[in-house]
Amino acid sequence: MSTVNLVYFSWVRERIGKGEETLELPADVLTVADLIAHLKTRGEEYEAAFAHENVIRAAINQEHVDHGEPIGNAREIALFPPMTGG
Amino acid sequence: MTAPVTVRVQREDFDMAAEVSALCRDRTDIGAVVTFSGLCRDEAGSLVALELEHYPGMAEGEIERICHEAVKRFGLQAATAIHRFGKITPGENIVLVIAASSHRQAAFDGANFIMDFLKTSAPFWKKEHRADGRTGDWVSAKDADDAARERWKRET
16 A cells, blocks of 8 residues: 555546545556546546546656556656647 | 756746847857747637646656757757746737757757647646636647657657
8 A cells, every 4th residue: 555646637637626635545556547447436526537548648756657657656646638738 | 068958837928038138148159049939829709818727847847858858859059948827818928939059950940849849748738718708618639739749750
């Protein structure tokens, strides 16, 4: 069991209803994809945020990663939609 | 000497001329400066403002990484990138990129490269505030922006 700080942006944040939270991760949550699947079991607001999980982008400790990336000892994991800056 | 890279993420506006002067100050080796500025655009009077959300820390980090990559790839002598956040109304500035080099081609390519990667990798999101009172429409990412970034891979 490890503790990680999760941060959400844009419509992911709006659908979940909060910008960040600290979560105890079950031992079987090994990758970003596992984390998203785990979050989807936490309520309909999470299901709504991650309904199209293939479009969701992730960053571990503020660096972009793919869904297959191992979480390891991440301090901070961010989940957000495709970026629209510039 | 490592080429200086200046990156800022800020709520307030920027002054393009002042940023160019700062970048060129005390330098005699720069022969070309290319600037790009992106503005908030209204289409058909329907947009009141854009609200830009960002991921503090990562936004600066990603833009710095992109600028350093451009310096290395094109041999830039300096680069500046400033991106605003918060509520921005049509006609206002959103982003500024300055690329400086000995000759023009590297400066043009460098500015272009920085913008293409900034659009798809820097963690910013735009939300529309519309004239009819509706808010909540997040701007969708465009496939064309992904394609613009991908072409730099082919041209290596």
